[in-house]
Amino acid sequence: xxxxxxxxxxxxxxxxxxxxxxxxxxxxxxxxxxxxxxxxxxxxxxxxxxxxxxxxxxxxxxxxxxxxxxxxxxxxxxxxxxxxxxxxxxxxxxxxxxxxxxxxxxxxxxxxxxxxxxxxxxxxxxxxxxxxxxxxxxxxxxxxxxxxxxxxxxxxxxxxxxxxxxxxxxxxxxxxxxxxxxxxxxxxxxxxxxxxxxxxxxxxxxxxxxxxxxxxxxxxxxxxxxxxxxxxxxxxxxxxxxxxxxxxxxxxxxxxxxxxxxxxxxxxxxxxxxxxxxxxxxxxxxxxxxxxxxxxxxxxxxxxxxxxxxxxxxxxxxxxxxxxxxxxxxxxxxxxxxxxxxxxxxxxxxxxxxxxxxxxxxxxxxxxxxxxxxxxxxxxxxxxxxxxxxxxxxxxxxxx
Amino acid sequence: xxxxxxxxxxxxxxxxxxxxxxxxxxxxxxxxxxxxxxxxxxxxxxxxxxxxxxxxxxxxxxxxxxxxxxxxxxxxxxxxxxxxxxxxxxxxxxxxxxxxxxxxxxxxxxxxxxxxxxxxxxxxxxxxxxxxxxxxxxxxxxxxxxxxxxxxxxxxxxxxxxxxxxxxxxxxxxxxxxxxxxxxxxxxxxxxxxxxxxxxxxxxxxxxxxxxxxxxxxxxxxxxxxxxxxxxx
Numbered sequence: 001x002x003x004x005x006x007x008x009x010x011x012x013x014x015x016x017x018x019x020x021x022x023x024x025x026x027x028x029x030x031x032x033x034x035x036x037x038x039x040x041x042x043x044x045x046x047x048x049x050x051x052x053x054x055x056x057x058x059x060x061x062x063x064x065x066x067x068x069x070x071x072x073x074x075x076x077x078x079x080x081x082x083x084x085x086x087x088x089x090x091x092x093x094x095x096x097x098x099x100x101x102x103x104x105x106x107x108x109x110x111x112x113x114x115x116x117x118x119x120x121x122x123x124x125x126x127x128x129x130x131x132x133x134x135x136x137x138x139x140x141x142x143x144x145x146x147x148x149x150x151x152x153x154x155x156x157x158x159x160x161x162x163x164x165x166x167x168x169x170x171x172x173x174x175x176x177x178x179x180x181x182x183x184x185x186x187x188x189x190x191x192x193x194x195x196x197x198x199x200x201x202x203x204x205x206x207x208x209x210x211x212x213x214x215x216x217x218x219x220x221x222x223x224x225x226x227x228x229x230x231x232x233x234x235x236x237x238x239x240x241x242x243x244x245x246x247x248x249x250x251x252x253x254x255x256x257x258x259x260x261x262x263x264x265x266x267x268x269x270x271x272x273x274x275x276x277x278x279x280x281x282x283x284x285x286x287x288x289x290x291x292x293x294x295x296x297x298x299x300x301x302x303x304x305x306x307x308x309x310x311x312x313x314x315x316x317x318x319x320x321x322x323x324x325x326x327x328x329x330x331x332x333x334x335x336x337x338x339x340x341x342x343x344x345x346x347x348x349x350x351x352x353x354x355x356x357x358x359x360x361x362x363x364x365x366x367x368x369x370x371x372x373x374x375x376x377x378x379x380x381x382x383x384x385x386x387x388x389x390x391x392x393x394x395x396x397x398x399x400x
Numbered sequence: 401x402x403x404x405x406x407x408x409x410x411x412x413x414x415x416x417x418x419x420x421x422x423x424x425x426x427x428x429x430x431x432x433x434x435x436x437x438x439x440x441x442x443x444x445x446x447x448x449x450x451x452x453x454x455x456x457x458x459x460x461x462x463x464x465x466x467x468x469x470x471x472x473x474x475x476x477x478x479x480x481x482x483x484x485x486x487x488x489x490x491x492x493x494x495x496x497x498x499x500x501x502x503x504x505x506x507x508x509x510x511x512x513x514x515x516x517x518x519x520x521x522x523x524x525x526x527x528x529x530x531x532x533x534x535x536x537x538x539x540x541x542x543x544x545x546x547x548x549x550x551x552x553x554x555x556x557x558x559x560x561x562x563x564x565x566x567x568x569x570x571x572x573x574x575x576x577x578x579x580x581x582x583x584x585x586x587x588x589x590x591x592x593x594x595x596x597x598x599x600x601x602x603x604x605x606x607x608x609x610x611x612x613x614x615x616x617x618x619x620x621x622x623x624x625x626x627x628x629x630x631x632x633x
Contacts, residue, residue, distance in 0.1 A: 005504075005508075005511075006508060009499055009500060009504070013499035014499075296495060297497050297499075299495070300495050300496075300497060301508070301512070302480070303454075303483065303489050304483070304489075304509050304512050304513070304551075305480050305481065305483040305484020305485070305509075305512045305555070306480065306484070306511075306512050307476070307477045307480035308476065308480070309477070310480075310512070391456065392456065393447070393450075393451050393457075396489075396491050396493065
């Protein structure tokens with residue numbers, strides 16, 4: 001008779017009880033794994049956004065919509081554009097505390113015959129840029145020539161293909177690493193390329209609401225503050241002293257996101273904790289009821305010479321035989337629900353969402369298995385410990 | 401040769417200030433291969449005696465030697481090892497595991513006992529070789545008790561401890577079970593110790609021990625025990 005025969009036989013003889021135990025552990029594993037992945041993905045998204053921005057302060061035209069547009073572009077990948085005079089860049093650079101200031105120029109392509117897809121086009125100045133270039137450098141070592149573009153991970157165009165923007169065929173030379181933010185849906189190119197595309201758009205009759213020469217406009221200025229200066233004060237100085245410019249501290253821009261993330265993470269943690277406690281309580285109860293119903297069986301085994309340790313091992317084996325498949329199923333269902341539907345979850349939450357790296361996911365899965373099987377084992381052992389103290393002689397004589 | 405020796409064994413249960421002496425300075429010597437019956441009224445100390453010998457309890461005073469080894473000072477795990485190797489139990493209630501078939505109920509001791517015997521052989525010995533794949537609920541009371549005897553014997557113990565083994569059986573089936581137990585002593589050399597209220601069973605024993613108030617009242621050897629068939633049931 002094999003060592004696992006008795007536990008296996010017991011589980012097999014009580015299919016309903018076995019199913020309930022496995023289902024409980026499955027719920028436990030699912031809630032822990034998917035809750036952890038969800039929280040980590042949201043955190044990852046926010047960190048990725050903050051890292052990718054690299055700027056302490058961002059200055060945009062002081063129109064009512066520009067700040068909101070920028071935030072939506074960065075977080076949700078909506079398209080938009082707004083412009084201000086290029087001379088604002090010089091004024092910003094002259095502001096006390098500004099270490100580096102790099103302009104960006106935005107354009108949105110259309111869902112129309114002139115364009116292959118609607119995307120946000122972001123032009124950056126390779127001379128001064130400190131946000132986009134390091135990102136591009138991760139996947140492309142050259143400079144972007146006229147009309148060449150690098151695309152975010154969610155743009156449906158591969159390297160070597162061409163994107164049609166206002167009747168210009170732009171070759172894709174790089175595909176950027178995902179950030180889990182709106183930046184993944186944008187197309188990046190030089191300022192020269194955007195100006196070329198701006199001209200093309202205007203010549204096709206699109207009103208981009210540019211006052212003056214497109215050569216003299218920019219959309220936003222990304223600012224790095226010198227050591228010893230307070231970014232908040234620099235932003236306030238820019239907003240106060242430069243006409244029609246609003247500067248915002250990057251961290252402030254993401255405060256709302258961070259708050260939402262904390263709110264969601266808090267809810268998820270509470271839910272997971274509640275599921276855990278409930279499942280653990282039910283597990284303990286089920287094991288106590290189960291072992292109580294099997295008092296005589298355990299007494300027979302004790303009387304036959306099974307030591308308390310052997311008895312505990314047998315109960316543990318029984319618990320492992322049903323909790324391990326349950327935990328594996330829970331993690332599997334969690335993975336099957338979360339990973340294929342990343343984009344849907346991101347759009348439903350409206351927050352940056354970036355799955356953790358595979359190594360971390362595997363670690364999380366392993367930790368979840370350990371925790372779930374551990375909880376079940378704990379419940380089983382507590383019941384077995386109570387039972388192993390029962391006097392087998394009395395139990396069997398009682399005939400109860 | 402004495403297989404079991406009780407030397408001045410006492411067992412006292414204390415509950416607060418109340419003290420109950422379940423065994424009181426018991427001295428006993430039991431020989432191998434004998435069919436021994438322990439008689440006495442309820443509360444006389446029969447079960448305590450059986451518990452001591454079965455390694456389910458330890459004396460508060462005295463020494464119990466089994467095969468020359470002192471079991472009165474063994475730890476819980478050592479007592480479990482002793483039970484696995486040296487003693488088998490048969491109770492009035494058959495105590496079979498309902499989720500296991502007949503053969504599985506017997507074979508489970510293979511996971512526990514160090515020198516188990518063939519489960520099939522033991523079931524053949526008790527006349528149940530045709531029922532091995534049935535579950536306990538499908539058997540009669542007598543058949544279930546025979547399975548429990550086969551299970552106790554499958555451990556290959558030196559001593560078989562039986563607490564009212566025929567108590568739940570009709571007389572015809574009881575005779576069958578007793579005949580089986582007697583043959584275990586006569587043919588297999590096992591020491592069979594039966595605790596019972598039934599005076600008739602004592603007539604077929606090699607030795608009859610009478611217990612009263614925790615003391616051995618008498619311990620008499622019977623030179624010519626009756627055969628099972630000769631006993632008036």
